Amino acid sequence: MIADLTVEVGGRTVSVRGYGDLVVVSAPTFSAARALATAPETAVDRLTTADVTVDIRVRGRSVARAGPDHDPGPLSQALGVAPASVSPGGLLLAALSRR
Numbered sequence: 001m002i003a004d005l006t007v008e009v010g011g012r013t014v015s016v017r018g019y020g021d022l023v024v025v026s027a028p029t030f031s032a033a034r035a036l037a038t039a040p041e042t043a044v045d046r047l048t049t050a051d052v053t054v055d056i057r058v059r060g061r062s063v064a065r066a067g068p069d070h071d072p073g074p075l076s077q078a079l080g081v082a083p084a085s086v087s088p089g090g091l092l093l094a095a096l097s098r099r
Contacts, residue, residue, distance in 0.1 A: 002017065002018065002019055003017070003018040004016070004017050004018075005017075005018075009027070009032050009035050009036055010031060010032055010035045012027065012028050012029055012031075012032040013028065014026065014027045014028075014032055014036065021051065021052050021053060022052070022053050022055065023052055023053070023054045023055070024054075024055045024057060025054060025055070025056045025057065026057045026058075026060070027056070027057065027058050028058075028059065029058065029059075030058055030063075030094070030095075032058075033056055033057075033058050033063065033064075034081070036056070051067070051068050052067060053065060053066070053067030053068070053069070053070070054066045054067060054084070056084060057094075058094040059094045059097040060094075060097065061090045061093040061094035061097060062087055062090045063086065063087055063090040063091050063094050064076070064081060064084040064085060064086045064087060064090070065084060065085055065087070066083050066084040066085070070083070070084070070085040071085055072084060072085050072086075073085055073086070075088065
């Protein structure tokens with residue numbers, strides 16, 4: 001089952017697509033993704049407590065994951081996006097992407 005949702009965050013359109021126990025959040029910019037990850041009582045927090053894995057993407061690149069099997073780690077703590085675990089490679093690829 002696939003479910004689609006489009007929301008506006010900070011003036012940017014963010015796509016949320018559910019694939020069963022995986023939810024993919026696609027943001028056009030890092031600032032939109034950060035706004036989603038750091039807002040109080042975020043949907044990301046609610047989804048991870050429901051045993052759903054959330055994949056956060058920027059410009060089509062996976063930059064972070066949150067869910068039952070993902071530990072935040074020191075980089076996530078430093079960036080203030082825990083409980084998501086940040087992908088340094090994904091961050092670099094998204095930063096270099098011109099999409």
